[in-house]
Structure formats: structure tokens, C-alpha cells
Amino acid sequence: MQELITKTVPTGISVVTVRSGDKINGMTAAWVTQVSFKPAMIAASIAPQRYTHGLIEKSGYFCINALPVESKDVAKHFGFKSGHKTDKFKGMRYTNALKGSPVLESAYAYIECEVVHAYEAGDHTLFIGTIIDSSELKENANPLIFRWNDFFGKK
Numbered sequence: 001m002q003e004l005i006t007k008t009v010p011t012g013i014s015v016v017t018v019r020s021g022d023k024i025n026g027m028t029a030a031w032v033t034q035v036s037f038k039p040a041m042i043a044a045s046i047a048p049q050r051y052t053h054g055l056i057e058k059s060g061y062f063c064i065n066a067l068p069v070e071s072k073d074v075a076k077h078f079g080f081k082s083g084h085k086t087d088k089f090k091g092m093r094y095t096n097a098l099k100g101s102p103v104l105e106s107a108y109a110y111i112e113c114e115v116v117h118a119y120e121a122g123d124h125t126l127f128i129g130t131i132i133d134s135s136e137l138k139e140n141a142n143p144l145i146f147r148w149n150d151f152f153g154k155k
């Protein structure tokens, strides 16, 4: 079922980053999309057990880092380890968006959002944010598209 959805309804892959006080973290997310033009709003679906989830709740901000096709290793790094146990930013180069969310060197664009709604959506939370800062860092990048088998093997 999950494999069918990701084969037929494509999404890109982002790293959702966050800063809360002196803590920073990032996690790979396929379930990110724009949901409004005016105001410009983004939804990110994040499971409560993710370390990122608690930090977004505390800070009230998150940042979408759009990954290019050549950054599959970055998606795996942020998608298969948890900030509960690992500092995923150790040795990693990044800058800061307006509210301090990390912006990855490998991202071709970033969009920082302020959380305006958080809805329970089954086993995930749908964080909806208005855009407060954004920039295209590399023009004409080819986005990394989520294919289930590329990350989770055949089901």
C-alpha cells in the first residue's frame, strides 16, 4: 500500500531542520508540501517520536531544505539516524535562516516557516507554517524524488 502511494503520487525529499535554544537537528521528510498561496503556507507531516517533532513544538519554527538528486546520501544521513542519539550536524557545514534554523550546504533552496497550526493526522502531526524566510541557493537544480525502493528496499 505504502509502496503504491509513493510510486503513483510523487513527492520531493527535504531535510526539515529546526533550532530550539542551543539545540539543532534535522530529519529527512518526504511528506512536505505547499498548501496555500496567500498567505504562503507549507505543511510538514512529522511523527511524534522524531526528535525533530519536540524541537519544532518548543521553537515554533521549522525549515525545509530542498535536496537535489545528487544528495541521496544526505537524505540517508538525516533519515536513518535520530537526534535522540546522534548529533547529525557534527562536521556538517551549514548556515542559519532568519530564526536560526540550519540551512544545509547541499540544499538548493530553503524555506523557513513559523508554525501556525499543528493537527494530529493519524500517527503523524501535520505542522502548518507560514513562510518567513526563503531563498533559492542553486538555480536549475534537479530535485531528489522519493521512491520507496531507493530508501527502504522492495516490500
Ligand SMILES: Cc1cc2nc3c(=O)[nH]c(=O)nc-3n(C[C@H](O)[C@H](O)[C@H](O)COP(=O)(O)O)c2cc1C
Residues within 6 Å of the ligand: 013, 025, 026, 027, 028, 029, 030, 031, 032, 045, 046, 047, 049, 050, 051, 052, 053, 075, 076, 078, 079, 080, 081, 082, 083, 084, 124, 146, 151
Ligand atoms: C526518504 C525518507 C523520507 C522520510 N519522510 C518522513 C516524513 O515525511 N515524516 C516523518 O515523520 N519521518 C520521515 N522519515 C523518517 C525520519 O527521517 C527518521 O525517522 C529520522 O531518523 C528522524 O530523525 P530525528 O529523530 O532526529 O528527528 C523519512 C525517512 C526517509 C529515509
